[in-house]
Amino acid sequence: MFVKDIARKKHIAKNAFIYENGTPVRALYALRRGIAKVYDSRQVLQGVVFPGQVMGADELFSGEHQYSVQAATDAEVCELKNTHFYHFSQITHDFTQFIIDILSRSAREKQRFISVLVQSDGVQKVGEFIQLMVDINREYGYGQRVLELPLSKKELAQLLGISQSTLARAFDSLEAQRKVVVNKKELVVLDEGKC
Numbered sequence: 001m002f003v004k005d006i007a008r009k010k011h012i013a014k015n016a017f018i019y020e021n022g023t024p025v026r027a028l029y030a031l032r033r034g035i036a037k038v039y040d041s042r043q044v045l046q047g048v049v050f051p052g053q054v055m056g057a058d059e060l061f062s063g064e065h066q067y068s069v070q071a072a073t074d075a076e077v078c079e080l081k082n083t084h085f086y087h088f089s090q091i092t093h094d095f096t097q098f099i100i101d102i103l104s105r106s107a108r109e110k111q112r113f114i115s116v117l118v119q120s121d122g123v124q125k126v127g128e129f130i131q132l133m134v135d136i137n138r139e140y141g142y143g144q145r146v147l148e149l150p151l152s153k154k155e156l157a158q159l160l161g162i163s164q165s166t167l168a169r170a171f172d173s174l175e176a177q178r179k180v181v182v183n184k185k186e187l188v189v190l191d192e193g194k195c
Helices: 002-006 082-091 095-117 122-139 153-160 164-176
Strands: 008-012 017-019 027-033 036-039 045-049 068-071 075-081 146-148 180-182 186-189
Touching: 045 153, 075 082, 082 095, 095 122, 122 146, 122 153, 122 164, 122 186, 153 164, 164 180
Parallel strands: none
Antiparallel strands: 008 075, 017 068, 027 075, 036 045, 036 068, 146 186, 180 186
16 A cells, blocks of 8 residues: 555546645655646746656645646646655665755756746747757657647746737747747647757
């Protein structure tokens, strides 16, 4: 029973919450399949989670979740209950390093996203966001050419802090440079070197 609880796989239906703001912090969640959206307590979109990324690592210090994470597509998560951290560290000598790696990677990914947000040029901001998605997918062993993006253009513009017209111009510019092809729910990256 203990081993089953250590890393339980859970299927999450599209639009269902993986966890919600104000609920107790009980686990770390690794997204195995699908995409999730992160909202703050005012329901403002704060980020997107891609396969391989871990959710909840920055909230372990708190008794309650500060954010809500909602499945943007049908998803599958691997749940690692925090009540088992100590027990797991006793039977697996690399567990402490594993947790340190998770926290470090999570902090690095958030810093890279902040670096995208501080770009002043809209085309550069959108290009850097696409590059960030490519890099994350590459790092976690997923395909980098076709990127699923289950966000509306309004949500993506909100996430990047730009207007929808700026987002449209950025996509037009990147398509004209033959770096991407923008479809309704996916981006096809033509130049994986740099967007």
